[in-house]
Amino acid sequence: MRTVHPDWDDDQVRDEVAAILAESGRTVPDPAKFRGLDQFPAPSAPGDNVEGAADAVGAPARS
Structure with a gap:
């Protein structure tokens, strides 16, 4: 990133x-x-529709 934008700060x-x-x-x-x-x-629990639920790695949970 610094090669492309050397003027950017940290x-x-x-x-x-x-x-x-x-x-x-x-x-x-x-x-x-x-x-x-x-x-x-x-x-x-299976079937619970929890808004914004995610699994252990942050992937959206399937319902």
């Missing part, structure tokens, strides 16, 4: 990189911060 570079990763589906949780499955909320 915040602009970080924001653009985050946007590119999100658009391309390459955002993943930091494995160094994984502390077990207890850190995630209990899943909804």
